[in-house]
Amino acid sequence: xxxxxxxxxxxxxxxxxxxxxxxxxxxxxxxxxxxxxxxxxxxxxxxxxxxxxxxxxxxxxxxxxxxxxxxxxxxxxxxxxxxxxxxxxxxxxxxxxxxxxxxxxxxxxxxxxxxxxxx
Numbered sequence: 851x852x853x854x855x856x857x858x859x860x861x862x863x864x865x866x867x868x869x870x871x872x873x874x875x876x877x878x879x880x881x882x883x884x885x886x887x888x889x890x891x892x893x894x895x896x897x898x899x900x901x902x903x904x905x906x907x908x909x910x911x912x913x914x915x916x917x918x919x920x921x922x923x924x925x926x927x928x929x930x931x932x933x934x935x936x937x938x939x940x941x942x943x944x945x946x947x948x949x950x951x952x953x954x955x956x957x958x959x960x961x962x963x964x965x966x967x968x969x
Contacts, residue, residue: 866925
């Protein structure tokens with residue numbers, strides 16, 4: 851799976867996987883996350899990976915803003931709302947539900963979602 855290198859400017863939402871080098875839980879969770887997230891990324895949902903120990907001040911400010919204190923963490927970051935944070939390894943069902951929610955928000959924001967209220 852190819853992770854985006856940044857959140858696109860026009861993205862209504864993005865998913866950020868925060869991991870840390872040498873984190874055993876991250877190593878176990880990563881393939882589970884990739885297996886579940888790959889179809890969403892293929893559909894266009896922006897998914898990024900962020901290394902928690904990066905020295906990049908912009909990345910560290912992002913982590914501080916979202917109070918990331920544990921890895922792995924998955925953040926669902928809408929453009930105009932508060933982020934949803936899933937700390938620690940998540941069961942596949944919870945991860946699918948979170949990614950479904952994010953993908954639906956993404957599709958509505960990009961005009962790709964069905965206009966159910968117009969039928």
